[in-house]
Amino acid sequence: MDVSLLSDGVTLFRNTCRKNITVAAIVLIMTVSAAGGQRSARPRPQFAGTFTFSSTESDVLYAQIRQVVTELEYPQEVAEDFVAMVSGWKTPRGQAVLTVLHRMLARAQEACRQGEISETQLARTQEKAVAALGRSIQNEITYRKDYFDLATIIEERQANCFGYSQLFCILGNSIGLSVWAMDVTPDHVANIVGLSDGTMTAVDLIRTNGFISERIFTDDEYEGQGSHWKFTEGNMLVREDKAIHILEANELIGEIYFCRGTIHYVSGRGAEAIANYDRAIELSPQCARAYNNRGGAYLILSDHAQAICDFNKAIELAPTYVSAYHNRANAYLDSEQYAEAIADYTKAIELNPGFAKAYFGRGFAHLALEHYDKAIGDYTQAIALDPAYARAYYTRAIGYAHLAENEKARKDMLQAVALDRTLKADVEQASAELNLNLKLN
Incomplete structure (x- = not known):
């Protein structure tokens, strides 16, 4: 159930013995059995009160x-x-x-x-x-x-x-x-x-x-x-x-709030998402996913500093958390901290070499820094991993145009529109600004 920005959506999640039950709550704790010999008794879920069977x-x-x-x-x-x-x-x-x-x-x-x-x-x-x-x-x-x-x-x-x-x-x-x-x-x-x-x-x-x-x-x-x-x-x-x-009891309840937060996030309701993620973190403070997703919700509200703080915490809790590096890179990119964005996209790629969106994001940062060859290289890798990645063709075309490779730029612009007709207006505007003279149907 991680929020991954600049992606196609959010995966919804998410994330789960022995005495008699006489009351009703769920504390989901399990002890490790002793090695060898007789197995240790595993505790049943503990309960908040006791019922007397005096009614039906x-x-x-x-x-x-x-x-x-x-x-x-x-x-x-x-x-x-x-x-x-x-x-x-x-x-x-x-x-x-x-x-x-x-x-x-x-x-x-x-x-x-x-x-x-x-x-x-x-x-x-x-x-x-x-x-x-x-x-x-x-x-x-x-x-x-x-x-x-x-x-x-x-x-x-x-x-x-x-x-x-x-x-x-x-x-x-x-x-x-x-x-x-x-x-x-x-x-x-x-x-x-x-x-x-x-x-x-x-x-x-x-x-x-x-x-x-x-x-x-x-x-x-x-x-x-x-x-x-x-x-x-x-x-x-x-x-x-x-x-x-x-899952322990607080983690189970935390998952409920986590899922609610993600529903709000997908619907673009950042404040409501944050309120639910706050409760999820209160119940399960070691949940890296909750910090990661709350960071995404803060980005909806354009609060880059708080978003980066949450992504930092997610990475502290889970140092190999690809989505958190990717999302922090997106936050840096959106706040024009391009060197930091490139470093995080690179880390995400090291952890997941098949992550096309990380190559796309890093290419965008290189493009902003006018590192056109590097940008084109990243977009090319993103396309190799996802041949239907329309926006990668579109932005690679911009890189080619800045290097005066106009024929390659035109070809990529046309391919972008062929894959995604919603890009037509963007392509027409870019064609005019870059003097590509494209004619689109």
Whole structure:
């Protein structure tokens, strides 16, 4: 979900065991198992209060769900609407799905406490509940790329990966599972469930088939510290979930604000975007993406100094963050600090040699400094990487014209218009100013 300026848009993101659940909030912290010997117990999500089962089972369950939703900083109205939605999910026999799963898990947990079944048998029951809950969510909520906010999910009955992850966290923890959100890749969020026997299973609801992974034995298969884990198999990273970051509660809430900020950014509402990124940073101060995107929002407001400050922080937190170098270069370029812009574009290219927009930006800086040969070289590389890059042809033509290579300039101008008709007015103006005498249809 990084903002990358001078690009075609913003990728929306984004980014996700053992005791009984009796109350309702999500603190998503996982401890590292001791090497060798018996696996250490992994903590269940911690909760803010305790419910006494003095009311009906459904009332208690729905009260838990409401509390979890509001602790994710959604309004009470959204919590009520959410409960109204999920309470209507029924089994083929007309029973409330969540009540059935809650009862099944509670009975199995009690049987395990009484010594009637083993932790391995309890884990099998938990796996069945995971599968049933996942199928219910998939049956009721279809996939939609940009829908992450619960209010939108309730209204449209559609969600993206982050929306699915929130649904599974809220409902899974409320019925008695131990569920965490986890970042699988920078733009993909899923879930992981801790089972009673010390193993885990990953859940990815955007998959229509096989959305539950095989059991994961963290001591044997993953190495890491705190909430960051890396899959190892003979030191070869071979799985989709080869590196995971389990989101803590504040990080999960921060992701919600981060996504809201990005929606505002895409719509050009810089002030609203900044307000949401501010909250995301408050909740997750080590989130480099939030600083990067807030910097982009400041550029919407032409606040170059604050934008550069945010890009600096993003780079401090993530020294190989290509988008942050690229965006800081754009800020320098826009404020006519061309040498600084060239340095940052160059760093972005070193980190990602296939980044056509970084070559384009560096070419623009060279053009401003009247380094026409260098500008043409950068535009040529951008075109080699992206042959349909119309603006690269247009600006390379300007470089050729300044070197009196008018035939090459005319050819590039015509190619730019052929690729993008919206450039016609710009090409006509440049042709007149540079005496290229182009005739366009």
